[in-house]
Amino acid sequence: MHQEAEAWKNGDMPLVPSSLRSSRGKAVLIVFLVVTLAVFTWIAPPHEVVLHNILHHLNILPFLLAGMFFGWRGALKTILLAVVLQTPSIVRHWYRVPLDAQDQVVELSTFGAAGIIAGVLSDRERLQRVRVEATKIELERVYNELQQNIEQLKKTERLTAAGQLSASLAHEIRNPLASISGAAGILARGQASLESRSECLTILTKESQRLNKLLTNFLEFARPRLPRMQSIESSELIQSVASLAEHASYSERNPLMVEVEPTPREIFCDAEQIKQLLLNLILNAMQASESEVPVLLRSSARRGWLCIDVCDQGKGIDPEDMAHIFEPFFTTKENGTGLGLAIAAQITMQHGGSLTCHPNEPRGTVFRIEVPLAAEGDRLPQ
Numbered sequence: 001m002h003q004e005a006e007a008w009k010n011g012d013m014p015l016v017p018s019s020l021r022s023s024r025g026k027a028v029l030i031v032f033l034v035v036t037l038a039v040f041t042w043i044a045p046p047h048e049v050v051l052h053n054i055l056h057h058l059n060i061l062p063f064l065l066a067g068m069f070f071g072w073r074g075a076l077k078t079i080l081l082a083v084v085l086q087t088p089s090i091v092r093h094w095y096r097v098p099l100d101a102q103d104q105v106v107e108l109s110t111f112g113a114a115g116i117i118a119g120v121l122s123d124r125e126r127l128q129r130v131r132v133e134a135t136k137i138e139l140e141r142v143y144n145e146l147q148q149n150i151e152q153l154k155k156t157e158r159l160t161a162a163g164q165l166s167a168s169l170a171h172e173i174r175n176p177l178a179s180i181s182g183a184a185g186i187l188a189r190g191q192a193s194l195e196s197r198s199e200c201l202t203i204l205t206k207e208s209q210r211l212n213k214l215l216t217n218f219l220e221f222a223r224p225r226l227p228r229m230q231s232i233e234s235s236e237l238i239q240s241v242a243s244l245a246e247h248a249s250y251s252e253r254n255p256l257m258v259e260v261e262p263t264p265r266e267i268f269c270d271a272e273q274i275k276q277l278l279l280n281l282i283l284n285a286m287q288a289s290e291s292e293v294p295v296l297l298r299s300s301a302r303r304g305w306l307c308i309d310v311c312d313q314g315k316g317i318d319p320e321d322m323a324h325i326f327e328p329f330f331t332t333k334e335n336g337t338g339l340g341l342a343i344a345a346q347i348t349m350q351h352g353g354s355l356t357c358h359p360n361e362p363r364g365t366v367f368r369i370e371v372p373l374a375a376e377g378d379r380l381p382q
Contacts, residue, residue, distance in 0.1 A: 026069045030078055033062040038085035041104075046097045053100075056107040063115025071126070072119030079112040173214065176207040183207075214339075227270030227350050231374050234265040234306050238299055241278040245286075245297075254286040259298035267306050268374040269351050277344045277355075281310040281367050284340070288314030288365065305353075305370050313364035317357065325357060 041055050059082060067075035086104065093101040183200035186192050192200065242258045267274075278297075285295040289312045296311040317325060326345045341355075348355040353371035360366045 023069070026065070030062045030066050030069070030074075031081070033058075033065075034078060034082045034085060037062070038082065038089070041086055041089045042092075046093055046100070049097070049100060052097075053103065056104050059108060060111040060114060063111050064118050067115040067117070067119030068122050070119070071123040072116045075112070075115035075119040079108070079115060082112075083108060173211065176211045176214075179203050179207045227273055227347070229268050229270060231266050231268050232271050234267055234299055234301075234308075235260040237267075237271060237274060238278070238297065238308065241275050241282065242297060244275070244279055245282045253291045254289050255292075255294045256282065256286075257294045257296045259296065261299050261301055263301070265299075265301050265306055266374040267371050269371060270347075273347050274351070274369075274371070277347050277369065278308065278310070280340055280344060281369075285310050285312035285314070285365075285367075288312045290314070301373060304373050306373055308369040308371075310367045310369075311360050311364065313360065316359055316363060316365050322357060326355070 037055055037058055041052065044051050044055065046052075062078055062082070063075055066078035070077075086108065090101050090104055093104070180203070183203040186200050187197060238258065238260055242256055245256050282295060282297060289295055293313050295313075296309070298311070299306060299308045301307070326341050328339055328342045345355045348369055348371065351371050353369065356368045356370070358366055358368070
């Protein structure tokens, strides 16, 4: 296509349509018009000035058609053919009706110039069309390459993520296995005291439970359950979570304060998943807060979204850790798995929302869940 464009620019490409049959038909039509006008001009009586004037004006038709169909070269060839065929008429009338002969020469020149101008414009339009087509093909090629690169990047990203998850999982499993192996070795030697055997059994039980929790969370992250969507009133959901949190052991030292927006709002969600997500965030906030310091659970609606904030007044999260807290296996807790917040973020994404974190004022951290409010078509009949 670039070569074709260069051919148009250099004038090396025939200025004819792509269809040979169509170009021949147009060429035959133009020649027929030129010959017919020349014949009628010759056979028309010299004293029929009006008829000759009409025939002279009709010369513009083949000239413009030639310029439009075949460019300025085609128009020039048509003009030369018309001049050759109409020269005998011009010579014959030059002495008998000089005014008509002069008028014929002027109109051949004027209409010929118009045909050449039309041909130049037509050539430019064709060249522009070729350039546009070439640009289109180039853009399609670049788009296809970009799509291939994106797919390759996605594949590489998935492989990288799988490698990171595998390495992190192996690292997290190594410590419990080392403890289990050490305790089992002590028991296997049979020389441990009763107190040591009891301690070893406690280690085996504790580390086995830790491994089970780790693998369970990993499977939930790797193969999340699809949400079972239903319409639920937001304040009802929040009050239900607050009731669950009040029965947790941490609630005895960290009271839960609830601020629910007074206007009823409905969300379309998996209520169990959102409740579990909120409960985990509340328990984390209670663990992070000092004794007797309340944890705030509040909700608000804005621009089609329901925002639920869980606010604590703990030590907060280091700025360098803030960007990694939703990554799998990243944790600052001694016994944490590092999958809780990753699973929570995944759940909110499945609901078309987001989970974010930012510092609380004057101290502590705020985790914000944003989920879309239910549309009219999503609401279940009462």
